[in-house]
Amino acid sequence: MKPIRVALAGAGNCAWSFSQFVAQAQAEPDTRLPGLMCHTVGGYRLADVRVVAAFDVDEAKVGRSLAEAFTAPAIAATGFTALGTDRDAPVLPAPLLDGLAGPLGSVVTPAAAAREATPEEVAKALVEHDADVLVIALPTGASRAIRMFAEAALTAGTAVVNCTPEEIARDEELARRFTQARVPLLGDDLRSHLGATTLHTALIELLLSRGLELSRTYQLNVGGNTDFLNLADASRSATKFASKANALRAAGATDVEGVAGPTGFIGHLGDTKLCFASIRATSVLGSEVEIDIKLTVEDSPNAAGVIANAVRAAKTAADRGLAGRVDGPSPLLFKSPPRGLPESEARAAFLAFAS
Ligand SMILES: NC(=O)c1ccc[n+]([C@@H]2O[C@H](COP(=O)([O-])OP(=O)(O)OC[C@H]3O[C@@H](n4cnc5c(N)ncnc54)[C@H](O)[C@@H]3O)[C@@H](O)[C@H]2O)c1
Incomplete structure (x- = not known):
């Protein structure tokens, strides 16, 4: 199976745990890993995922490799395992916008490159890294930055998984544009694995x-x-x-x-x-x-369990020619999907989609 090429918007705690989960799967591709609900989704194993790039604004992360960025002071999630194949993926600067508004501004110093980065550069980088899926894991409430990433992914033709509660998949106009562009859009607000x-x-x-x-x-x-x-x-x-x-x-x-x-x-x-x-x-x-x-x-490994399902669902949707909102898998993966369902129905819908 061709790998799923994933880019991360926000190299924070969820991104770190997800990258470790991928590394664990890459090291043991045929082992049933604890917390991995589906060994395959649309035929993809978690071991088929490659993290090819990340975007951030923190001066301790930008310009570094993925493995180095996850040693930054703002990272609190536990390091359970070292990164493998993806350790050298670059952490690229992203436009700062409202990313560090509020209390985050007192603990994270923005990189100079983040003050100069443009949305066009983000879209270009997604194309250059041939990213299939962009996982948006930015701070909650950073509306402008989150929307900028969704727009950049639309321009680049990259499927989106929106981990934040910002209305992205529920934005009818945005979803319509993703449908027109034949790009899947999954969200909003990750429902933690067992949270x-x-x-x-x-x-x-x-x-x-x-x-x-x-x-x-x-x-x-x-x-x-x-x-x-x-x-x-x-x-x-x-x-x-x-x-x-x-x-x-x-x-x-x-x-x-x-x-x-x-x-x-x-x-x-x-x-x-x-x-x-x-x-x-x-x-x-x-x-x-x-x-x-x-x-x-x-907290963060709990998010990683769901991102592991969401990125494979997004790529499967693209393979099947589905675009815009993807109803089948979303109610299980997100707290605020466009159409919510009770857990038992959501699980059945996800498993039907994944098989
Ligand atoms: N932890 C969970 O289980 C869970 C569950 C559901 C939803 N979420 C949501 O996922 C999101 C990410 O959570 P987290 O714990 O990884 O947060 P985090 O604070 O650890 O990481 C956020 C990252 O975004 C970066 N950032 C800020 N502005 C940016 C910009 N303009 N461009 C690029 N990067 C930027 C920060 O520097 C940081 O590295 C949050 O919105 C959170 O609410 C998390």
């Missing part, structure tokens, strides 16, 4: 399947990586709250008092993320059911 949203919505679906009536629910999330630092700023986290609400609604939590979102930055947690969720429901004869859970995960 807060997945667990919360699975429990909600369980209660509803037993005929219980939900009354109140909340989901609080804290962590210590740059994603949580950025999300501590209310102007950056608004889209994340809206996206998590979309996921709860798709699971059937309508007409419920509910709050779900990132609720704090605790630096010493590093890449560890804690989720506290609570669900109240009414059962037989008006009896009350209360569920309170705490979930502890390492």
